[in-house]
Structure formats: C-alpha cells, structure tokens
Amino acid sequence: MNSMMLMFTTTLIMSFIMMTLAFWLPVMKPDHEKLSPYECGFDPQGSARLPFSLRFFLIAILFLLFDLEIALMLPAPWATNLIQPELSLLWVIIFILLLTLGLVYEWLQGGLDWAE
Numbered sequence: 001m002n003s004m005m006l007m008f009t010t011t012l013i014m015s016f017i018m019m020t021l022a023f024w025l026p027v028m029k030p031d032h033e034k035l036s037p038y039e040c041g042f043d044p045q046g047s048a049r050l051p052f053s054l055r056f057f058l059i060a061i062l063f064l065l066f067d068l069e070i071a072l073m074l075p076a077p078w079a080t081n082l083i084q085p086e087l088s089l090l091w092v093i094i095f096i097l098l099l100t101l102g103l104v105y106e107w108l109q110g111g112l113d114w115a116e
Contacts, residue, residue, distance in 0.1 A: 058111060069099055 073095060079088030106112055 055113075062106060062111065066099065066103070069095075 073092060076088070076092045079085065079092070082088055
C-alpha cells in the first residue's frame with residue numbers, strides 16, 4: 001500500500017511539474033501570419049463562390065483510403081501465432097496485391113498528378 005501511495009504521489013508531482021513547465025516555457029511572439037486563419041490554402045477573406053480544385057480533395061480522400069487500408073494490416077504479424085499461419089499470410093498477400101493494383105490504377109488514371 002505504501003509503494004502504491006508513493007507511485008501515485010510521484011506521478012501527481014511529475015504531472016504538475018510538466019504542466020507548469022509547458023505553460024511557462026513557450027515564448028509567444030504573435031505576428032500577422034500566426035494570427036491569420038489557415039484554410040487549406042484557400043484565402044478565407046475572399047468570396048466563398050470562387051471555384052476550387054477538386055484535385056486537392058481527391059488526393060486527400062485517396063490518402064485517407066490507403067492509410068486506413070494499411071492500418072487494417074497492423075494485426076498481421078500476430079496472425080503468425082494462429083493455427084494456420086499460411087492462410088493468414090495468403091490473406092495479407094491478397095490484401096497487399098489489391099492495394100498495389102488500386103494504386104497502379106489511380107496512377108494510370110492520373111489521379112495522383114497535382115497539375116493537369
């Protein structure tokens with residue numbers, strides 16, 4: 001019980017010290033650029049009716065899609081501990097193949113080009 005109380009007190013003191021340092025150490029020098037709103041490259045002061053490039057949003061959606069699919073492969077190394085690791089390896093290979101085919105398709109369609 002005594003060691004538990006010591007750990008709790010140490011954690012509380014360390015947290016308080018880190019919060020105090022994080023509050024007092026940063027040097028705040030605001031300027032025009034830091035105070036202006038950032039809207040993904042768009043001018044926030046202009047008209048809202050201006051046309052925008054759909055290419056930016058397409059690439060952002062593609063990034064999210066491929067990032068999510070790669071995150072789905074994170075448990076793959078633990079699948080080697082299953083009864084049939086060959087089956088898990090086969091599924092991972094099929095998944096990587098589908099990802100690669102999707103990337104090649106987007107590349108050939110010109111979906112990854114910034115300029116038209």
